[in-house]
Amino acid sequence: RAAELDAHLTEAAGRKKKGRSRTMTPKKTALVAGGAGFIGSHICERLIADGYHVLCFDNFQTGREENVRHLRRESRFDLIEGDVIDPLPGALARSTKSLAIVFDLACAASPPHYQADPEHTMLTNVVGASQLLRLAERAGARFLLSSTSEVYGDPEMHPQPESYRGWVNCTGPRACYDEGKRAAETLAFDFDRLGRAEVRVARIFNTYGPRMRPDDGRVVSNLICQALSGDDITIYGDGSQTRSFCYVDDLVDGLIRLSRYEGAQPGPVNLGNPIELTVSDLAERVIALTGTDAELVYRPLPVDDPRRRRPDIGKAKRLLGWRPEVGLQKGLEQTTAWFARAIERPRRKAAM
Ligand code: NAD
Numbered sequence: 001r002a003a004e005l006d007a008h009l010t011e012a013a014g015r016k017k018k019g020r021s022r023t024m025t026p027k028k029t030a031l032v033a034g035g036a037g038f039i040g041s042h043i044c045e046r047l048i049a050d051g052y053h054v055l056c057f058d059n060f061q062t063g064r065e066e067n068v069r070h071l072r073r074e075s076r077f078d079l080i081e082g083d084v085i086d087p088l089p090g091a092l093a094r095s096t097k098s099l100a101i102v103f104d105l106a107c108a109a110s111p112p113h114y115q116a117d118p119e120h121t122m123l124t125n126v127v128g129a130s131q132l133l134r135l136a137e138r139a140g141a142r143f144l145l146s147s148t149s150e151v152y153g154d155p156e157m158h159p160q161p162e163s164y165r166g167w168v169n170c171t172g173p174r175a176c177y178d179e180g181k182r183a184a185e186t187l188a189f190d191f192d193r194l195g196r197a198e199v200r201v202a203r204i205f206n207t208y209g210p211r212m213r214p215d216d217g218r219v220v221s222n223l224i225c226q227a228l229s230g231d232d233i234t235i236y237g238d239g240s241q242t243r244s245f246c247y248v249d250d251l252v253d254g255l256i257r258l259s260r261y262e263g264a265q266p267g268p269v270n271l272g273n274p275i276e277l278t279v280s281d282l283a284e285r286v287i288a289l290t291g292t293d294a295e296l297v298y299r300p301l302p303v304d305d306p307r308r309r310r311p312d313i314g315k316a317k318r319l320l321g322w323r324p325e326v327g328l329q330k331g332l333e334q335t336t337a338w339f340a341r342a343i344e345r346p347r348r349k350a351a352m
């Protein structure tokens, strides 16, 4: 399978070269594993704008070709289908000469998606990180891990600073993700400590925005899509649990700043928007924004669902000069407008 992918990529690269009017010699290449996903596609876009040649590597488990379709016109963009737990395609292995940075964003982030095949989720986090770290090591490239606020589990400390070691249930249904990310962090910091690769680790808190899947299953996309379609709005538990939601543009800016941070190993860095609200408050905001007359329905709270979550972003402010700029109202408006178009498009097609 790896050989097939390799042949495909070599052929695609040849086709691109022939069709190109002006050739560009890329000075720097970035690999984005999980690049066809929600956050990954925004990172690919930003890296292309910054002059990188981007290798977007994805198994399309939750990612979609349409997230990066607009980038496929670019000579500095290659989309490679494959799974980070399989042997990496030769085209990636051969990229080491120019590879400057590896972004490891590969892993479904929504609980229903990552719990659908927990073994694959665990392997994606651990085997995937190991393979990508080894690639970064061979290339002398930097490695950025997209870790998560889930490493804090159901936190006893609030807000959560990076020094908090978390309260995670290693036997529960979220563990394939939480513990997978914790193990990936362990691997990353061991590579860094041993001088095998320079790593940066971002602990990302709940992020939302355009290019989430309507069937993603996370709360922002669920509530907006339900409101736009007039379906019941699902609140899990009594809605008093809290989250802090960061708009994707802010997150991408934070990730890029962290990837370029030149000081001594900074350790993990929280990236998120510290404005905290309950799920019920979020539902009210969405209802007010969309003017829906959809009903609220209450469903059981998922097992091990964290009660509250808010990042302490003091470290990101200090080291990266970063803070989120997009308020919840503006972010929700932009996301709702995007979903309205995304939901409408297939309906229009079906009506034609
Ligand atoms: P997403 O599900 O949209 O993106 C994940 C991408 O990884 C998808 O394109 C998927 O197809 C791909 N993928 C999954 N398993 C793979 C594998 N084995 N091999 C190759 N590709 C694989 O999720 P997202 O919200 O864009 O999250 C991106 C990263 O950020 C994830 O690693 C996630 O854990 C992390 N993160 C996200 C959030 C958030 O709120 N969005 C919060 C914390 C951490």
Ligand code: UDP
Pocket: 110, 111, 206, 217, 218, 219, 220, 222, 223, 234, 235, 236, 237, 241, 243, 279, 301, 302, 305, 306
């Ligand atoms: N949630 C909800 N309704 C939904 C989807 C999620 O009430 O339709 C709740 C979920 O139980 C959790 C919060 O919203 O308490 C955030 O869930 P999400 O899956 O978005 O992120 P995570 O739990 O991973 O932080």
